[in-house]
Amino acid sequence: MTDLTRLTAAELAEKIHSREVTSAQVTRAHLDRIAQVDGRVHAFLHVDTEGALAAAEAVDAELDKGAAPASPLAGVPLALKDVFVTKDVPTTCGSKMLEGWLPPYDSTVAARLRAAGVVILGKTNMDEFAMGSSTENSAYGPTRNPWDPDRIPGGSGGGSSASLAAFEAPLAIGTDTGGSIRQPGAVTGTVGAKPTYGGVSRYGLIAFSSSLDQGGPCARTVLDAALLHEAIAGHDPADATSIEAPVPRVVEAARAGAKGDLSGTRVGVVREFAGEGYQSGVSAAFDAAVEQLRALGAEVVEVSCPHFQYALAAYYLIAPSEASSNLARFDAMRYGLRTGDDGGASAEQVMAATREAGFGPEVKRRIMLGTFALSSGYYDAYYGQAQKVRTLIARDFAAAYEQVDVLVSPTTPTTAFKIGERVDDPMAMYLADLCTIPANLAGTAALSVPCGLSPDDGLPVGLQIMAPALADERMYRVGAAYESATEPLINRVPELGGEQ
């Protein structure tokens, strides 16, 4: 029998809906795979075996009655980043602060997945409160990259992307504040999309930087990502920043793109995203991808976005500022960790003791940085100035999209680095998000698709395709076209040690 864990979500859905296999069989195959390999990958913080099988059996029961599938992905399993609140299923956000917490409600994303008949296998590992680029900041230990267990799987959504590359799940959900879907996608040879800001509801997404956070799909193919995108996207009255506009037709775009014809499409290469700091193998893979786009008929031009070089600095003022405010809610009173409550200590002392014990180093660094950037006397020079730079970055995008349909760059300047390599050097860690941050600051859409292995170290490289706000379909069309012309990278993931 076919190994069900090797199929795409679209293939699995087809087999489940035609009753060739049951959702329970598919779900069991993935749970078995998790049991077999996750000790080496550590993609999951919690595996919900019982909940997943019950959800799968419910889908099967409906289909057996002859009902139409609840959605195109009904019955397909998925791994959910632990930043999304799930009713009665542990949600930690990678932090000791929320260890053992059972949320009393579902995030909109989780509720939409359940309504679509998608089977949630469990919750994936992440950098604490989504702050990081390597998943090493998780309070529960790092996730390992299936391509090389000594290397990082990216972050903050390293668990989600690693679960795809390890064939533990065909679909996953991530969140992208500065690149946390796209960078893990790039370094694990998988696909990840950051929808237009406001495209996917943030209700029940534990807030890091509210003006930047955006949930989105992770998958092994562009079509699968598009199917998942449509399952979770759309206006939500519970999120005041959710956009009241039709969901971009990304599935149709992915199917059209897969025909491999990009004639008439104008592609802009961002001049600022090259040169010093870029690994030569990454540049080589990227240049080859651009040539491939040209071969598919795209018209390729170079575009300058002069303020992108300040995006990283602006981001590391804006995101920590918002985080310092958002994380004030962890006050040890209504839910989450409480320490030092000995009967004599005051509320303030308990709060301080709890936050000292509950937050890891990166979270503390960002709270201090953000508090400083917002403090009177420094506000104008730091936070205020960063907001102005944000305006200039959005203007750079607007000017570029007058000339081209999509922009492209490498997703990350380097391939996956070694676990431990950048842990003590925060600035080096931050550089991993150099190319992904501008799209967050401007609220526009961006996708990372695998673009081969770096010739210098044999590790996956990501091609970033960016599109204007609410034109997400463009990046899916170009991404699917590129994918159709290349060998699927994912088939080259080495078997995880100790098997066969």
Next chain:
Amino acid sequence: MTDEELDTFAGQLDQILSSVASVGEVAAADVPPTSHAVPLTNVFREDAPREGLSQQQALSGAPAAEQGRFRVPRILGEEQ
């Protein structure tokens, strides 16, 4: 924070701050700030009544609860 953490963070924060200070190089005196990528004001939704959390659910994650309420450490000082 522990003293050890303070020592580590002081150096790191100094390095990060001197790096992000580069935003100051940009001439932006007459540029309006952007606080949010999507300019939205006064977003309304239907004022539809719906079930909230029950008292039991609301207290389910509480570090300490008593008589159906959150129990918190003292909030007033000795002399107050």
